[in-house]
Amino acid sequence: MSDVLLIEDDPAVRQGVTWGLRHRGHRVTAAATGEEGLAALRSHRPDVAVLDLMLPGMTGLDVLKRIRDRDQLPIIIVTARGDDVDVVLGLETGADDYVIKPVQAGVLEARIRAVLRRFGPEAAVPAHLRPRSYGELTIDRAAYTVTRNGEPVPLGPSELRLLLALSAAPGQVLSRQQLLEQVWEHSYHGDVRLVDACVKRLRGKLGETSGGARYVETVRGFGYRFRAG
Amino acid sequence: MKARIPGVVGGLRFRLVVGFALVAVVGVLGTGALTFREARVGVLQQSQDMVVDQFRDSVDAQIPAAGTPPQRDGLAAVVTDLATTHSSQHWRVLATYRDLRVTSQPGDSFPEVTAALRRSVDTRSVAVFQRVRSGSASALVVGLPVTYGYGTVAQSSSGLAFYLVVPQTAEQRYVSALVTAIERAAVPAVCLAVLLALLVARGVLRPVRALRGATRRMASGHLDTRLTVQGSDELADLSRTFNETAAALERSVTELRQMEAQARRFVADVSHELRTPLAAMSAVTEVLDDEVAHLERGTAEAVQLISGETGRLVTLVNDLMEISRFDAGAAELALDEIDLAESVRRSLAARGWQEQVGAELPQALRAVVDPRRLDVVVANLVGNALRHGAAPVTVTLTAYQEAGGEPWARLVVADSGPGIAPEALPHIFERFYKASSARTRSASSGLGLAITAENVALHGGRLRAENGPGGAVFTVELPCRPGGRNADDWDGADGVDDGEDAEDADGRGKAGAR
Numbered sequence: 012m013s014d015v016l017l018i019e020d021d022p023a024v025r026q027g028v029t030w031g032l033r034h035r036g037h038r039v040t041a042a043a044t045g046e047e048g049l050a051a052l053r054s055h056r057p058d059v060a061v062l063d064l065m066l067p068g069m070t071g072l073d074v075l076k077r078i079r080d081r082d083q084l085p086i087i088i089v090t091a092r093g094d095d096v097d098v099v100l101g102l103e104t105g106a107d108d109y110v111i112k113p114v115q116a117g118v119l120e121a122r123i124r125a126v127l128r129r130f131g132p133e134a135a136v137p138a139h140l141r142p143r144s145y146g147e148l149t150i151d152r153a154a155y156t157v158t159r160n161g162e163p164v165p166l167g168p169s170e171l172r173l174l175l176a177l178s179a180a181p182g183q184v185l186s187r188q189q190l191l192e193q194v195w196e197h198s199y200h201g202d203v204r205l206v207d208a209c210v211k212r213l214r215g216k217l218g219e220t221s222g223g224a225r226y227v228e229t230v231r232g233f234g235y236r237f238r239a240g
Numbered sequence: 241m242k243a244r245i246p247g248v249v250g251g252l253r254f255r256l257v258v259g260f261a262l263v264a265v266v267g268v269l270g271t272g273a274l275t276f277r278e279a280r281v282g283v284l285q286q287s288q289d290m291v292v293d294q295f296r297d298s299v300d301a302q303i304p305a306a307g308t309p310p311q312r313d314g315l316a317a318v319v320t321d322l323a324t325t326h327s328s329q330h331w332r333v334l335a336t337y338r339d340l341r342v343t344s345q346p347g348d349s350f351p352e353v354t355a356a357l358r359r360s361v362d363t364r365s366v367a368v369f370q371r372v373r374s375g376s377a378s379a380l381v382v383g384l385p386v387t388y389g390y391g392t393v394a395q396s397s398s399g400l401a402f403y404l405v406v407p408q409t410a411e412q413r414y415v416s417a418l419v420t421a422i423e424r425a426a427v428p429a430v431c432l433a434v435l436l437a438l439l440v441a442r443g444v445l446r447p448v449r450a451l452r453g454a455t456r457r458m459a460s461g462h463l464d465t466r467l468t469v470q471g472s473d474e475l476a477d478l479s480r481t482f483n484e485t486a487a488a489l490e491r492s493v494t495e496l497r498q499m500e501a502q503a504r505r506f507v508a509d510v511s512h513e514l515r516t517p518l519a520a521m522s523a524v525t526e527v528l529d530d531e532v533a534h535l536e537r538g539t540a541e542a543v544q545l546i547s548g549e550t551g552r553l554v555t556l557v558n559d560l561m562e563i564s565r566f567d568a569g570a571a572e573l574a575l576d577e578i579d580l581a582e583s584v585r586r587s588l589a590a591r592g593w594q595e596q597v598g599a600e601l602p603q604a605l606r607a608v609v610d611p612r613r614l615d616v617v618v619a620n621l622v623g624n625a626l627r628h629g630a631a632p633v634t635v636t637l638t639a640y641q642e643a644g645g646e647p648w649a650r651l652v653v654a655d656s657g658p659g660i661a662p663e664a665l666p667h668i669f670e671r672f673y674k675a676s677s678a679r680t681r682s683a684s685s686g687l688g689l690a691i692t693a694e695n696v697a698l699h700g701g702r703l704r705a706e707n708g709p710g711g712a713v714f715t716v717e718l719p720c721r722p723g724g725r726n727a728d729d730w731d732g733a734d735g736v737d738d739g740e741d742a743e744d745a746d747g748r749g750k751a752g753a754r
Contacts, residue, residue: 021516021519021520023516023517023520024516024519024520024523026520027519027520027521027522027523027524028519028520028523030523030524030527031523031524031526031527034526034527034530035526091512091515092561112515112516112518112519113515113518113519113520113521113522113523113554113557114519114522114523115522115523115525115526115554116522116523116524116525116526116527117526119523186578187576188578188611198586198590199582199583199586199590199611199615200583200586200587200590200611200612200614200615201612202574202612203574203576203611204574232577233577
């Protein structure tokens with residue numbers, strides 16, 4: 012049971028998805044435009060946003076950026092084509108997952124549950140409840156906070172979960188497929204662009220925009236590895 | 241199309257050279273023969289007339305010395321005088337009078353003077369001449385009867401006759417020089433003809449060669465090939481015709497391509513337009529499915545039908561979109577280095593097929609592939625085997641080396657069903673091809689094997705279908721390092737390692753164009 016904000020311009024799709032999610036027991040707030048959706052975000056404080064990228068007026072990407080500027084709630088984007096440039100842009104802008112139209116209510120709901128679980132307790136990795144420091148970085152697995160030189164780093168749910176997964180075993184290489192299954196709960200053959208875009212975002216937020224990657228290292232041909240400072 | 245280069249003997253150049261040489265030989269020989277004949281006749285005639293005239297004049301002048309009737313001494317003086325006067329011409333003179341024979345040289349038997357000639361001189365009383373050949377030398381023999389009387393007064397034979405034998409060595413030399421000259425003229429003439437023939441052949445062959453090259457270029461798909469037309473001869477005309485044909489061909493091909501592109505775009509557009517209503521419908525199918533229990537039977541069945549067919553329609557539209565991306569050339573490989581064995585295992589597990597399918601997989605087989613597309617390939621082939629074949633279905637993955645040492649992977653999906661009808665085999669990867677009319681409806685869209693073939697081709701691999709001993713066998717062969725790629729080209733989000741900015745200010749990375 013969660014509060015879902017649905018931003019979708021087509022009335023039939025909006026209606027159908029609303030019914031489908033309500034049938035599964037979610038509370039749904041539906042908005043027809045980006046502006047309406049941003050207003051509903053302030054008034055309703057939803058748990059998760061489902062955002063169609065193809066919107067009239069203010070584009071889905073703009074809405075996504077505006078939400079991410081002030082909020083770390085999970086966002087699932089809806090796209091017409093999986094190989095769209097917009098998917099990559101959306102993921103790099105901060106979307107946590109995407110689904111391709113037409114989507115069944117069950118599939119969408121599974122994704123919603125998966126992104127919401129990213130805030131929940133870690134089951135896959137043994138919890139080190141004491142905050143641990145890696146160079147300038149301090150990760151508190153109990154409080155779900157990350158600080159760098161004492162400053163809190165605002166991480167989205169996927170970024171945080173990815174960092175937790177990688178830092179759970181520093182020095183160990185995790186393949187993109189493994190991360191996809193562990194963090195996104197996708198299948199082995201899912202879209203690894205989710206991982207790549209998220210790594211990029213995470214590196215940006217950890218201040219690794221230029222120069223060498225200090226924490227999240229690429230192991231060519233195999234995957235990613237966390238380096239303890 | 242096999243290029244056939246004309247042989248040396250059959251070639252146009254050879255034929256032109258031979259033709260020109262023949263014309264030159266015939267011309268030289270013909271002209272030479274005619275010239276030779278005319279010149280020879282003229283030379284001989286002239287020298288003959290001259291000799292006869294000289295002989296007559298000399299005899300006329302000397303005849304009084306012979307005495308009347310001619311005496312031996314007188315005649316001897318005359319013939320000696322005639323011979324010495326013309327000693328440079330090697331005259332031999334014979335005078336006969338009745339039984340008297342006087343020669344310019346003592347003991348000369350004059351074998352050249354035949355009985356027939358003497359008879360002719362005796363009876364006709366005019367100058368008679370004959371050419372006599374003995375061995376390689378020829379000589380002119382002149383017989384001159386001496387007559388009495390002057391002017392138009394009737395002449396009567398005196399019985400005295402003079403014979404002259406002159407060797408014709410000078411004339412012979414002259415004639416043989418002519419032959420030599422003709423022979424000498426023939427050689428350079430033939431050489432010149434061959435040279436001219438080569439020049440002409442080059443002039444003819446250049447446009448022919450250009451035409452041949454242009455035709456080949458056209459055949460290999462360069463429809464914009466045109467020839468530069470020079471001059472106004474038949475070859476230029478041919479080049480012009482070629483250009484017109486090429487232009488017409490290019491026009492129709494362009495039109496066809498445009499029409500094809502329009503048709504493809506139409507399919508893509510239609511599929512895309514179907515998405516929105518389908519999105520609304522598929523979002524509520526679960527609501528319908530759950531309500532079925534509370535509905536009366538007829539309505540429940542109708543609702544189930546709508547729900548099930550909506551799912552089929554979603555599959556069909558998704559497959560159509562996928563195919564139209566291949567057609568538009570928009571399908572791209574998202575390459576990643578993975579373990580193929582693990583990938584196949586996961587594909588089977590994700591669909592609950594582990595129990596139904598016997599998998600023979602190696603420990604590990606690392607390859608650079610697009611994992612999603614490989615999953616589509618495995619799912620389509622195994623799904624096809626389970627639907628249309630019969631258990632047991634086996635999946636075998638092996639590594640092997642392609643000719644040249646390249647590492648490749650072979651995936652074989654075999655079933656134990658009746659196999660594929662021989663007439664269906666060549667069409668099995670065509671879109672919407674139904675191998676059996678009985679299977680008009682199935683869970684697949686009819687595009688599964690076509691999409692499989694496109695995905696394998698995109699990897700630079702091969703896909704074939706055949707009938708094995710047990711049933712249908714589908715074999716996929718993939719390069720482990722497509723396009724010479726290796727792990728270094730693996731394109732993760734690792735811009736940082738290359739010194740590239742991982743992210744710009746507003747979070748829109750550069751990987752957007754991927």
